[in-house]
Amino acid sequence: MINSTITATEKRKVLAEGLASGKLLKFPGAYNALVAMIIEQLGFDGIYISGAVMSNSLGLPDIGFTTLTEVSQIASQIARVSSLPAIVDVDTGFGETMNVARTIMEMERLGLAGCHLEDQTNPKRCGHLDHKTIVPMEEMIKKVKTAAEAKTDPNFIVMARTDARASEGLDGAINRAKAYVDAGADMIFPEAMYSETDFEQMRKAISVPILANMTEFGKSELLTAKQLENLGVNMVIYPVTTQRLAMKAVSDGLKTILDEGTQESLLPNMQTRKELYEVLRYEDYDAFDSSIYNFNLE
Known part of the structure; x- marks a missing residue:
């Protein structure tokens, strides 16, 4: 009752099968465990745990203030109550490559189905704000390789997020995404895409599943589930929607x-x-x- 009877291994398998199905998986954001239970009750495919939402809940801006300990505590509370797979935002990995390895190990141990790392510099900014700065591609490649090697369950999703669209253009974001896939990323999160065309071009260039962030009041056009599915997007997140409504x-x-x-x-x-x-x-x-x-x- 207190914990889901579905094991983390089973949740990850369900997620892996869903990503391979061609169906668009819908992952609303949960700002606490009770919201996660409602998401499951309503029949969604999974739960997303947003870094911005965790920061907001602590009364902090989304600029990398949260720690591995805080994120682990919140994410585990949410993941344990639902039989749905949960994906968590781990920002830039809470440090350099060894920190990234520990982060992946912790998320896997706590029952998460996957997480995403981003290629921003620290302190990071919300992906839909201006003036973001990103690390050299080689630095992010090291982190992705480390994350891929640190996981022990092959179905645990290591997702690489790139914020390069704003500073390096769509071609730069695509080049980074390709490099991250080569480094071992199971999935790509192209942040702050501007239009359907952006997603279409990213989908053509990338062989692994991709995620669309349909956050409100941001850079991206709010596309419908049908539009995203037709574009070949594998997962959509609504990261801050429930918190904003509340x-x-x-x-x-x-x-x-x-x-x-x-x-x-x-x-x-x-x-x-x-x-x-x-x-x-x-x-x-x-x-x-x-x-x-x-x-x-x-």
């Missing part, structure tokens, strides 16, 4: 309480106690407790 609702709700002195008018917009308990499988815990303690002493 924060807007929280802000509006608190203003209502200030203005009206009660939350009465907000009740139709709330998840009910019954709905919450259904997500948490509260009755399963009650049944388990009863099965243990429903005895009488003679």
Whole structure:
């Protein structure tokens, strides 16, 4: 009950099969374990754990402040409650090549199905902001090779993200993506693509699965699932969507309480106690407790 009964190995196998199926896999972002449970309840393919969301949840901007310890704790809490595969953002790997190796080992040990590394310099910036700087290609190649060698489960996805579209153009991003695949990347995350044409050209050039980031208020056009599937994209993430929805609702709700002195008018917009308990499988815990303690002493 507290943990999913599906093993991490099984989740990774499901993900690997899904990426090979030709179907577009939809991975909404979860900002906590409860959201991950709702994502599964609604029938999505997997869970995405965003670095920006983790930073936001700690009251920090997404500029590389989070540590391996913090990311590990949050990611493991989310991964353990769902039978769906979970992918986590590990920024630039929390250091150089040896740090990258440890990061991969930790993510695999904690039950994640995969993670992505990016080729920005530290301190990094949100992928949809201007003035990003990226490391030399050779430096990122070393990290990708290290990550690929550090994993022990062949189905654990090592994804290489490139932020080169803004500074080196689409051709530069494609060249980097090819080099990262040659270095052992199982999947490519081309960040901040501008249009369908960008994804189309990336898909033609890259042999491994690719990911589309459909984040709001960013550089990328918000393409539909059908458009992405037709372009040959294998996975789409909606990284900050659930947090943005929640924060807007929280802000509006608190203003209502200030203005009206009660939350009465907000009740139709709330998840009910019954709905919450259904997500948490509260009755399963009650049944388990009863099965243990429903005895009488003679």
